Amino acid sequence: MKWVSPWRLRRMGILGMNCRNRDFIGSYNSRHLFPLVDNKLKTKLLAEEYEVATPRLFFVVEQQHEIAHIEKKLEGLEGFAVKPAKGSGGKGILVIIGRRGDKFIKSSGAEITIEDIRRHMSNTLAGLYSLGGKPDMVIVEDLIQFDDSFEGYSYEGVPDIRIIVFKGYPVMAMLRLATHASDGKANLHQGAVGVGLDIATGRALKAVQFSKPVTHHPDTKRPLNEIQIANWRDMLLLASRCYEMTGLGYIGTDIVLDKVRGAQLLELNARPGLSIQVANGRGLLPRLRHIESLKPRAHRTPEQRVDYVMRTFTKDGL
């Protein structure tokens, strides 16, 4: 068991949890704005209002009795995702990619019945997946057809891109790839692969799994250093616009790349994790402090901000 000296971490500019909570979340995120991101339904409606691309909302289930005739509402939907509005950490997300007769096919390939979907929805309404067990709502939205460029990079799950946006400036990004070990989930601590992305180019910098460097996807064996996100600037723009949309100063944006519809905002996180630093092999603090030192309203539009970070936060630069 080895320890690192705190001075070493400070030199590397690593953001610790206390510092994140107090100096960034506590200082830049107003409490009253949290519900906008903690409730996926609110985020979605807000995103539609601000014309931020997001997976299409099919319908919402708010009451237990609606579940009884849910099959009517699901009629004609080939693939869809069932999500709790207030879920966290990817809990309670059920992805149906198709049908076979009466059965529904999950993303893992397993078949489930309408009864299973009903039970899942009922659990969600009772608050099984929500923070603090509060009563919740069920969102049923369009399925993401993930882009071919990610073919072979993700195992059983949607690869998503996490971008930390500070005061509207994208400061750090990583691609999260589900693995067999992570059970199709994109959470790093569960074993997903995190690929650090260069803010300037959208190219892979390095990749880690369980905090250890990896060069190939552990399941598909595809080399990770070849990754280059298409339409990178659009993706940064989408992330940057979330600042105007929510008013939150420090957020994590989860974005997926749809084959047809392009970059889509999946969800926002007002308390984004710190492991993005491990995936990038660099600390967040220098970039955050740099943004803090900028003049207020130095860049007024998302375009200006994105251009600025693409110039400034390069691989060898800040």
Add this chain to the structure above:
Amino acid sequence: MNKPSRVPFYSIIVGLIVLGLGTAWLRHTNMEIPFLAGEQRPVWMIEARVDFFASGDAVVANLALPDNPPGFRMFTEQAASPGYGWSVIESNEGRRGEWTKRSASGPQTLYYKAQFVGGLDYEPTLEPQTPQAKPVIWDGPQATAAGQMLAVALSTSSTPQSMTRELIKLLKDPSPDQNASLMLAAEPNMATLLEKLLNQAGIPARSAMGLYLEDARRHQSLTQMVEVYDGEEWVLFNPATGQQGVPENLLIWHRGNQSLLDVVGGRNSRIGFSMIYQTVPALELARAQTNDNIFSIIGVHRLPIEEQSMFKLLFLLPLGALVVVFMRVIVGLKTSGTFMPILIALAFLQTSLGLGLFSFISVVSFGLVLRTYLSRLNLLLIARIATLVVLVIFIISVLSLVGYQMGLNTGMTITFFPMIIIAWTIERMSILWEEEGPKEVLVQGGGSLLVAVLAYLMMQLPLIGHLTFNFPELNLVFLAFIMLMGQYTGYKFSELRRFRAMVENETVEDKAGGTK
């Protein structure tokens, strides 16, 4: 964004610490609440024994009692005399104790016991009105002799004190002059004579009876002294030695010209004093102080005992909270439920550590086993928690019964565990188990127990219990530390390990780059 100034915050922190420590110190010095548990203080136990021969009629025995003797504070007093009524009468003339009995005959013995704390600062007793010298009447020749003596003393003195000293010198002369001899012949009691002479000279003076304290003495009597008013305060003189002021080992028992002891309905009355130097717990001493000191208002000693014992636990909570904040913010330990560890630690205080740990772990593991079955029943969340609460109560009752059957009375104390909290713990652990696997359950459960044990180890220290209960204001200091830790933005201890990988990855790359 402008960073708000840190000055107000740090002033609050310093203010809280100063307020807490300052109040504690003031209460310590003013009310003599000891900082250490079990501290002992010496006190003088003085017993006055009154003997007389009752003639068969109603008896009233009236004894002068000490009234705020300078340098001493009375701690307890009691009268032990079978068959006698006892009351303390306070008047302008001082305190007096009175024993009464309808009829008594034969030898009687009455006791009065009092404990005094000595060694205090001498505080002059303020007189509401300036005392006046009493008129003195002498017989013819003595009047002349007194006048001459006073004239001599007056010419060699300047203040009431020096006048008194000069008079004592004249009276104590080994070969006294004619006047002194004449006066001593008429009034052999030097103290009374001195008092009369001073009053004649226009200096207010009164007699005082003092008791010299010496450990384990019996059959002592009081020494008669003279107090002289110098215009501001009474100054004590010992006419036998000429010594001025109150010696540390002198307790002034009685002042003024009233008699020390009056017995009606008896004869041959005698009084004797015995004394012993003993120690009592300092805390008891402080508690006995029922004066309306503003500092005693903050103490909880005035509450009924039942509430006091509740406060004893309540005042331990801030320390537990401090431990939790430290372990989570500075060390970065994961716990299940933020403050659940404190509640567990409080339960440990009641059950003892080993038994508490054993019963907590067994209740939670039983609960987890039952919960896995519940999850198959597919109940709604609220109903599931409620079911768990009921099950936890049953588990606890069964464990108590088993413990009792096995002869472990301590098994009963298991009921001190907060059951709702345990039910929630089981629910959370169970979800954690399903979602993150048993390892995370062990990490968080172990973290909670570790914090609980640490908090328990701190809370069970007798010194901590003593300080938090007797100096509740010290909790302000804990509050200040908690707030201070709320400002900590440095790395957690656990992060030194968590981000270790980054440093290692970096060095690996450096090496790889070097070999290229």
